[in-house]
Amino acid sequence: MASRAKATILDIAREAGVSKSTVSLVLQGSRLIRPETALKVRKAIEDVGYVYNRGAANLRKAHSNVIGMVINDLTNPFFAEMAVGMERVFQSAGIVPFIANTAESPVRQEEVLKSLMEQGVAGLVVSPARGTTPGAFRRLETAGVPVVFVMRRLPESRIPVITPDNHRGAYLATAHLIGKGHRRLAFFGGSSDLVVYHERLGGFRAACEAFGIAPADRLVFEGETSRKGGIACLETALAMAAPPTAALCFNDAVAFGVLLALRKRGLEPGADFAVVGFDDVAEAEHYMPALTSVAVNTAGLGERAAHVVLKMIQSRTTRAEDHIGAVNLVVRESCGPDRKEHGCAGMGDAA
Amino acid sequence: MASRAKATILDIAREAGVSKSTVSLVLQGSRLIRPETALKVRKAIEDVGYVYNRGAANLRKAHSNVIGMVINDLTNPFFAEMAVGMERVFQSAGIVPFIANTAESPVRQEEVLKSLMEQGVAGLVVSPARGTTPGAFRRLETAGVPVVFVMRRLPESRIPVITPDNHRGAYLATAHLIGKGHRRLAFFGGSSDLVVYHERLGGFRAACEAFGIAPADRLVFEGETSRKGGIACLETALAMAAPPTAALCFNDAVAFGVLLALRKRGLEPGADFAVVGFDDVAEAEHYMPALTSVAVNTAGLGERAAHVVLKMIQSRTTRAEDHIGAVNLVVRESCGPDRKEHGCAGMGDAA
DNA sequence: CTGAAAGCGCTTACAG
């Protein structure tokens, strides 16, 4: 069945009775070709069942149009959503990006990067795997391939970064909790090997500081950035002699875990313990109770990142400005009503 | 900075003092090369900062080693999980698959397929977009590129398919509901343009038939395959004069929506209305209440699909056996205790 | 507007 011996431009040329240069030109949509010639060629292309060999073209042109998106965890709806945002802009630029998943493994990431380079990518947007070493992108850099990071930054790297304003988001959320009358606050989940952890924790601390929460009343619980991590954090927090009454969670997954654990204990989320998430994934709105969370405009950040690589490729540079995206707190039900008994109801949403 | 003029095997040859054939041979790990020569060459490769040009190699070899995974909706954790299963086997086969998302759009899918062909893919595993026309894969077929479908099948296509046993899964779930004492049952969500819809609905009907549920007591509500769809289905079902007391949902997303809507109305999922989902996504276990669902071994099906393409590529065929994966019902909390008042408690889990 | 020729970076027989 399979038509052995794929057709090449030579076959088309023969079929159409022109030279292969002419075929190549119409393939590229050149205006040098007379319309009726082009038509004849296009018909021949159909007739012989031709499929363009991009590899051969790239070899000759010495550059490709493939762009790679390397994502640390496609299984995480947050990153999937971001990827979809990027895809949208690549698509409208007429290019089909290749997505690769590193499953949060630096080793896997190395393989993916190598493969992409061999494939001759024109540019890359990557959300680096946890534990990526500073040298991981060296080869790409010396090869002059444009790369931009999204969501996560590496400790000391000159690669442009697109992230949300983590510090401000955490600050806003914490201020909201304090405005609700809470005076003993926790930060749940995340681990210190991620730069964003420090950014979010920093915002939390800054808000506590600004609103006069004593250092002893700022409780930090590291943990997995997952539902399970949230459950664990709540358990250990509630086991304290003087437990916190509210928590800012590293991300929404942690917050969902906290909500779950609260219910399991017969506690009412919001009324008995306030929780706010981070990222505002799609599910936050549909949870019971609906989760108050810091919206980071996930897809928008993805789009921005895509635009940046595209521009870099076009201007043949390997440098670009960082971009810190705006965030905003979406108040829903998980922090319940104000805690009037503490006499702070008039404080409002500071910040 | 970027070292212009990338190194080629000629540069390596010069650096190592051998011919380029020799370099090519060591690149391919040929045993024809003396170890010390290979070593010398490998050193030169490092020294000149060489990166293999897979495009050039493919051009010459007339075949590539890139495999594509085209997924209908990466944003859906179910498909993401399946993709990760596939990736695992490709990875251990030493190849980096390229993932592409079609966002459930046949047009987008067409573009993706075209791009992949131009890139010279060796094989493809695809979960087709909804509304894919039968002709969409014709070009791939005539080009002799191995393709396998996962999860979704096309009406009349000879491309091998890997799916779960949808009919049996639905049958099991429905029998469970009947065993719990329900006598008026609903099927929630999904639409008839999907083959799997008919398979699942068929299983539902077969079980109703087998256990003597009157046709008038089998209620079918088409709807979006999302949380929102589930909410809508429940609303319209409950508005009936004689509403159903239990529902089998097309998938877990629909079931989550139903659970949510139940809660909003002050109804207790399980006790007041039983619901079972389909797919058993990771979240099902963590829901409140934990969702009873039909487990389809998502990642396993992905792995199977990957193995099948790999085999097809290796044996240069475009044909393979279909595979229907085993399913099983995971009973959790969303169907509550048996409905003793109906006097059917002794029936147990038939089927 | 179209044709003949060179060359992109590799691999593959074929000699030696």
Next chain:
DNA sequence: CTGAAAGCGCTTACAG
């Protein structure tokens, strides 16, 4: 075990 030569399917000056 290693070298010289041809060729994979394109694009790109260069003539005409």
